[in-house]
Amino acid sequence: MTKLxxxxxAVARSCGTTRLRLACALAGSVLAFGTGALGASFTASxxxxxxxxxxxxxxxxxxxxxxxxxxxxxPAIRNLQIxxxxxxxxxxxxxxxxxxxxxxxxxxxxxxxxxxxxxxVTAEVAGAKLATQPLKLKVLAPNAPPPAAVAAGxxxxxxxxxxxxxxxxxxxxxxxxxxxxxxxxxxxxxxxxTGFPADGFNVGKMAEGxxxxxxxxxxxxxxxxxxxxxxxxxxxxxxxxxxxxxxVIEVPSSNRRRDIFDPFGMFGNTEEKQVSLxxxxxxxxxxxxxxxxxxxxxxxxxxxYSLSVTAGPTNVAAGDPITVRxxxxxxxxxxxxxxxxxxxxxxxxxYPPTTKVETSDGFGLQGTKTFEEVVVPQSAEVNAxxxxxxxxxxxxxxxxxxxxxxxxxxxxxxxxxxxxxVVTQGGRRQDTPPPAQDIVDIKQHLGAMxxxxxxxxxxxxxxxxxxxxxxxxxSTLVWRRRVESLANNPRLRRRRQVAQILREGLVxxxxxxxxxxxxxxxATLFRLLQEQLGERLDLPASAITExxxxxxxxxxxxxxxxxxxxxELFQTCNLARYAPFKSxxxxxxxxxxxxxxxxQLQSLEL
Amino acid sequence: xxxxxxxxxxxxxxxxxALGSSRRTASRFPWAMHASFLTALSAFRxxxxxxxxxxxxxxxxxxxxxxxxxxxxxxxxxxxxxxxxADAAAAYEKLIQSGEVSAxxxxxxxxxxxxxxxxxxxxxxxxxxxxxxxRDPDLRANLQFARNQIQGPTLxxxxxxxxxxxxxxxxxxxxxxxxxxxxxxxxAVRQWRPAWKRPLRFTVLxxxxxxxxxxxxxxASLGQTRxxxxxxxxxxxxxxxxGPLDESPTAFTVHDGAELxxxxxxxxxxxxxxxxxxxxxxxxxxxVVQ
Numbered sequence: 001m002t003k004l005x006x007x008x009x010a011v012a013r014s015c016g017t018t019r020l021r022l023a024c025a026l027a028g029s030v031l032a033f034g035t036g037a038l039g040a041s042f043t044a045s046x047x048x049x050x051x052x053x054x055x056x057x058x059x060x061x062x063x064x065x066x067x068x069x070x071x072x073x074x075p076a077i078r079n080l081q082i083x084x085x086x087x088x089x090x091x092x093x094x095x096x097x098x099x100x101x102x103x104x105x106x107x108x109x110x111x112x113x114x115x116x117x118x119x120x121v122t123a124e125v126a127g128a129k130l131a132t133q134p135l136k137l138k139v140l141a142p143n144a145p146p147p148a149a150v151a152a153g154x155x156x157x158x159x160x161x162x163x164x165x166x167x168x169x170x171x172x173x174x175x176x177x178x179x180x181x182x183x184x185x186x187x188x189x190x191x192x193x194t195g196f197p198a199d200g201f202n203v204g205k206m207a208e209g210x211x212x213x214x215x216x217x218x219x220x221x222x223x224x225x226x227x228x229x230x231x232x233x234x235x236x237x238x239x240x241x242x243x244x245x246x247x248v249i250e251v252p253s254s255n256r257r258r259d260i261f262d263p264f265g266m267f268g269n270t271e272e273k274q275v276s277l278x279x280x281x282x283x284x285x286x287x288x289x290x291x292x293x294x295x296x297x298x299x300x301x302x303x304x305y306s307l308s309v310t311a312g313p314t315n316v317a318a319g320d321p322i323t324v325r326x327x328x329x330x331x332x333x334x335x336x337x338x339x340x341x342x343x344x345x346x347x348x349x350x351y352p353p354t355t356k357v358e359t360s361d362g363f364g365l366q367g368t369k370t371f372e373e374v375v376v377p378q379s380a381e382v383n384a385x386x387x388x389x390x391x392x393x394x395x396x397x398x399x400x401x402x403x404x405x406x407x408x409x410x411x412x413x414x415x416x417x418x419x420x421x422v423v424t425q426g427g428r429r430q431d432t433p434p435p436a437q438d439i440v441d442i443k444q445h446l447g448a449m450x451x452x453x454x455x456x457x458x459x460x461x462x463x464x465x466x467x468x469x470x471x472x473x474x475s476t477l478v479w480r481r482r483v484e485s486l487a488n489n490p491r492l493r494r495r496r497q498v499a500q501i502l503r504e505g506l507v508x509x510x511x512x513x514x515x516x517x518x519x520x521x522x523a524t525l526f527r528l529l530q531e532q533l534g535e536r537l538d539l540p541a542s543a544i545t546e547x548x549x550x551x552x553x554x555x556x557x558x559x560x561x562x563x564x565x566x567x568e569l570f571q572t573c574n575l576a577r578y579a580p581f582k583s584x585x586x587x588x589x590x591x592x593x594x595x596x597x598x599x600q601l602q603s604l605e606l
Numbered sequence: 607x608x609x610x611x612x613x614x615x616x617x618x619x620x621x622x623x624a625l626g627s628s629r630r631t632a633s634r635f636p637w638a639m640h641a642s643f644l645t646a647l648s649a650f651r652x653x654x655x656x657x658x659x660x661x662x663x664x665x666x667x668x669x670x671x672x673x674x675x676x677x678x679x680x681x682x683x684x685x686x687x688x689x690x691x692a693d694a695a696a697a698y699e700k701l702i703q704s705g706e707v708s709a710x711x712x713x714x715x716x717x718x719x720x721x722x723x724x725x726x727x728x729x730x731x732x733x734x735x736x737x738x739x740x741r742d743p744d745l746r747a748n749l750q751f752a753r754n755q756i757q758g759p760t761l762x763x764x765x766x767x768x769x770x771x772x773x774x775x776x777x778x779x780x781x782x783x784x785x786x787x788x789x790x791x792x793x794a795v796r797q798w799r800p801a802w803k804r805p806l807r808f809t810v811l812x813x814x815x816x817x818x819x820x821x822x823x824x825x826a827s828l829g830q831t832r833x834x835x836x837x838x839x840x841x842x843x844x845x846x847x848x849g850p851l852d853e854s855p856t857a858f859t860v861h862d863g864a865e866l867x868x869x870x871x872x873x874x875x876x877x878x879x880x881x882x883x884x885x886x887x888x889x890x891x892x893x894v895v896q
């Protein structure tokens with residue numbers, strides 16, 4: 001085989017013209033491909049052998065001189081995620097030397113720091129088993145850059161995690177700030193968070209803040225702050241970070257060529273580079289809420305709040321509803337706030353409140369939660385809405401606080417239709433709580449059952465039925481147009497009338513022929529001839545006689561054979577007046593003759 | 607009346623084996639009617655007689671088919687009455703799986719779920735009942751009551767959506783179809799009797815406007831019920847995440863019964879929103895998609 005290839009190369013060199021050389025070389029290369037793995041090789045390579053956790057690298061499996069049909073399968077390696085990207089092929093033809101390579105690319109993403117070995121990968125090419133050499137990969141744990149490098153302004157970009165405090169109470173929410181520093185003049189993009197170890201925290205919304213400039217060491221940096229809402233889910237010492245990210249920055253190209261138009265490299269000649277960023281690990285302590293001095297109606301609210309209560313109408317009859325609006329404003333987890341059970345509402349029938357949250361920041365931590373509750377005074381003795389209080393733990397003051405809204409005066413009139421309130425011995429119904437509002441009870445009757453299926457509008461038969469009125473309208477529209485067309489065209493109308501008369505007349509003729517009524521037969525035949533000719537000549541039917549043939553038809557042209565049978569029919573009718581008797585067969589033959597004449601007349605252009 | 611009772615008792619001895627114990631709870635009307643029909647048949651001609659027999663048999667078949675549903679419904683109601691709400695809900699769901707449903711069935715299922723503390727499933731059942739009986743005051747009261755129990759972010763139906771829900775999708779369909787039929791029939795009449803064109807002009811205009819509006823409402827209702835999907839949370843507390851990954855941080859938390867608009871789907875994850883500011887992903891098994 002090698003000899004054969006060498007033969008083709010020798011022929012290619014000896015050929016006089018370029019085209020011939022190329023053809024020979026191509027023939028040789030095709031032959032080489034077709035014969036498979038002769039001299040095939042299989043190699044594996046990584047684009048770099050040391051990466052930082054969070055970065056991805058490319059593994060290339062390259063076949064030269066032949067390739068398998070399917071990409072080689074890679075073994076599963078713990079903590080290394082390997083994804084197939086796709087193949088690429090290269091075909092080179094240099095000085096008659098033909099070479100072809102097929103490269104299968106994989107993206108390798110480490111999930112843990114450490115040293116990894118990608119074992120030898122085997123593949124079968126044209127029956128031959130090929131194997132790569134094992135590859136070593138070192139994955140470094142992400143580390144924040146050394147402070148000295150940061151202070152010197154050497155780092156093109158780095159990241160910091162800033163916590164407002166080192167202690168946080170359970171139920172409280174803290175806004176941590178992730179600060180991305182990018183040296184002034186460095187173009188950057190595609191920031192991607194690759195790791196946010198936050199064991200023991202619930203990570204909430206993230207929002208980018210206002211960018212600012214800051215001098216760090218001898219360099220000016222652009223600071224991009226990203227605020228992150230965090231709330232602890234367990235108590236004790238907790239660690240946050242290191243937060244890792246990748247950022248693509250533009251750096252001067254390392255292999256730039258001299259350009260006579262840009263000798264100082266001012267225009268472009270940059271390349272994109274992905275850099276790994278990491279913050280320091282921050283330690284903080286999640287504290288449980290103190291158990292001492294906890295107010296009785298404390299229901300877990302943490303933050304700093306104020307309370308306001310409004311109610312209306314305040315002048316009602318007993319049994320009339322009053323809407324009580326409780327607004328809790330301030331900073332904290334507003335979504336989770338609930339209104340604690342209040343004492344002193346025994347004289348009211350209460351309904352579950354509806355809630356609405358209005359936040360003024362992007363994290364839902366600052367704003368107002370409104371509870372709207374309908375209460376119904378049960379008797380005219382009620383003269384005020386009881387005070388409403390709300391307790392919460394203030395993490396800034398590290399103490400419980402209770403805010404109370406005093407009682408709101410009410411005027412409650414006796415209801416005209418209300419029954420007199422039942423007065424118990426104690427004067428107040430302390431033992432009988434107000435009846436709880438509940439759902440309406442179940443239905444006892446099954447009602448009409450309907451099959452489960454698509455709605456009418458999605459059923460083809462229903463859609464088809466909807467075409468009926470449209471078709472009806474279109475039909476009447478067409479009918480109306482036709483009627484109007486006939487009304488405006490008297491000749492057409494007469495033609496149709498005559499056609500109808502002829503159809504009926506022929507039936508009549510056949511009946512008369514069968515019954516052998518010769519007089520009536522010829523009278524009818526004469527009338528039909530008159531109608532037919534009258535319509536064709538646009539003359540009154542009564543004006544048609546045998547003479548019409550000579551006066552009107554012959555002058556208008558037409559072949560003699562057309563007029564002769566017509567004339568014969570007229571003459572037969574005339575003769576029949578004097579010798580009326582004819583047999584049924586003869587009469588039937590006349591009908592046939594009449595039909596032929598009538599057909600000829602209808603087809604004539606008169 | 608006497609004749610009907612006598613015939614009913616006779617049927618009972620004949621059909622007792624086939625119908626078993628469910629006969630007691632079954633509707634008695636078709637079997638009494640069966641007797642009346644048998645005695646009245648001789649008064650008709652043969653073709654009419656065959657037609658009547660076919661109709662009568664179909665009514666009887668329908669009645670026999672409905673018997674297990676009624677028995678199952680009453681059994682489920684009994685479980686509900688005994689406070690076995692979860693069992694009652696399972697019994698109602700079994701009836702629904704039979705392929706035929708009613709508003710009362712979904713209503714009772716909603717009640718059973720509500721009493722069992724499953725607000726999300728209760729709201730989903732009430733919602734289904736609403737498609738069959740949109741103006742049932744009991745249903746509306748229970749749905750509102752269940753929605754009032756929901757804490758945290760949830761979709762708030764607008765006044766327009768409330769108004770649109772006063773008719774079911776099928777009712778909007780029939781209304782629109784009726785108006786369109788009427789419009790085209792009046793147009794056809796105008797062609798048939800040209801003299802009526804002028805007197806019917808205002809009628810045609812009014813019908814065209816009404817048909818157009820009803821078709822628009824039908825399209826909106828179709829969009830609300832079929833195209834815009836709603837996810838109802840059926841687990842106690844669900845963290846809605848920033849991305850469709852378990853490792854993705856929680857954007858906000860929703861509670862059992864919260865109603866969310868489904869925006870997108872990726873594998874087992876749904877992208878949902880409670881309002882324009884709250885968008886995130888949650889697992890499909892944590893919600894019921896309507």
